[in-house]
Amino acid sequence: MDALITGSLLLSVLHALIPSHWLPFVTIGQTEQWSLRQTLVVTAISGLAHTISTTLLGILVSLAGWQLAEGYQNLLERAIPLLLLMLGLWYLMQHLRHRHVHDHIDAGSVRKARSFSALILSLGVVMFLSPCLEIEAYFLSAGVQGWGAVVLVAIIYNVITLSGMLLMVTLGRRGLKRINSHWFEHHENLITGLTLVGLAVFNFFIEF
Numbered sequence: 401m402d403a404l405i406t407g408s409l410l411l412s413v414l415h416a417l418i419p420s421h422w423l424p425f426v427t428i429g430q431t432e433q434w435s436l437r438q439t440l441v442v443t444a445i446s447g448l449a450h451t452i453s454t455t456l457l458g459i460l461v462s463l464a465g466w467q468l469a470e471g472y473q474n475l476l477e478r479a480i481p482l483l484l485l486m487l488g489l490w491y492l493m494q495h496l497r498h499r500h501v502h503d504h505i506d507a508g509s510v511r512k513a514r515s516f517s518a519l520i521l522s523l524g525v526v527m528f529l530s531p532c533l534e535i536e537a538y539f540l541s542a543g544v545q546g547w548g549a550v551v552l553v554a555i556i557y558n559v560i561t562l563s564g565m566l567l568m569v570t571l572g573r574r575g576l577k578r579i580n581s582h583w584f585e586h587h588e589n590l591i592t593g594l595t596l597v598g599l600a601v602f603n604f605f606i607e608f
Contacts, residue, residue, distance in 0.1 A: 404549060407484075407599050408538045408556045414595055415532055415557075416564020418588050421447070425565075426572035428519065436573050440566055442520055447565045450527035451558045457531050458539030458557075462550045465543025481600040483537045488596030495589035534596060 415421065422443070429439035535557050542549035 403602065404538060404541055404545070404553065405556065407602070408535065408553045409560065410595065410599065411534050411538070412557045412560035413564060414592065415534065416561045417568065418592075420588070421450075421561075422565050422568035422572060425523075425569050428523075429569075429573070432516075432519070434516075436570065438516075439569060439573065442523060443565055443569045444562065445520055446523040446527045447562045448558075449524040450530065450532075451561050453528045454531040454535060455554050455558065458536055458554065459550065461536045461539045462543030462547075465540040466546075483540070484596050484600035487534065487537070488593045488598075488600060491589045491593030491596060495593060534592065 425439055425443045425446070428434075429436075429442070434442070535553070538553050539550065542553045
């Protein structure tokens with residue numbers, strides 16, 4: 401259980417720090433001359449849409465883990481680090497190919513919807529249709545352990561991701577954007593891949 405909590409927490413923090421999850425809200429908010437409160441409201445609504453779709457997908461993955469738990473628990477416990485490793489290697493390959501797989505929001509195209517309500521709807525739909533896959537291995541592991549573990553992973557993921565996005569938007573509005581975030585954006589696949597590979601190694605030696 402400790403490995404499940406630690407892995408879910410680390411991935412959720414990393415998830416919230418990815419620039420594509422908060423920087424577009426800063427830039428759109430400044431372009432539209434929103435107040436900080438308006439920007440945070442839009443971030444919260446869009447972030448919630450994103451975490452809900454990821455959680456719903458996670459519940460489906462948990463059902464698969466629950467169905468297989470009785471006869472294949474040992475196999476699943478060894479398969480989860482392998483899934484993390486494969487996903488991590490995939491992100492590393494995307495980095496080498498200079499492809500960005502976390503670009504949930506195209507700020508330029510979203511700005512075409514000029515009204516406040518239309519922007520909220522556009523951002524919410526984009527984020528809902530772009531669930532993140534990194535956390536799903538932990539939902540699979542949680543399904544093996546029971547629904548209490550699934551709820552725990554969901555709470556960690558939702559609370560940390562939403563809180564992190566709101567914090568980063570607040571800092572962004574207060575001048576964090578002056579720090580060159582391009583490096584983080586350019587290397588986010590590398591950072592994500594290395595984190596997933598590290599978690600795979602960690603979870604291979606420590607039981608969920």
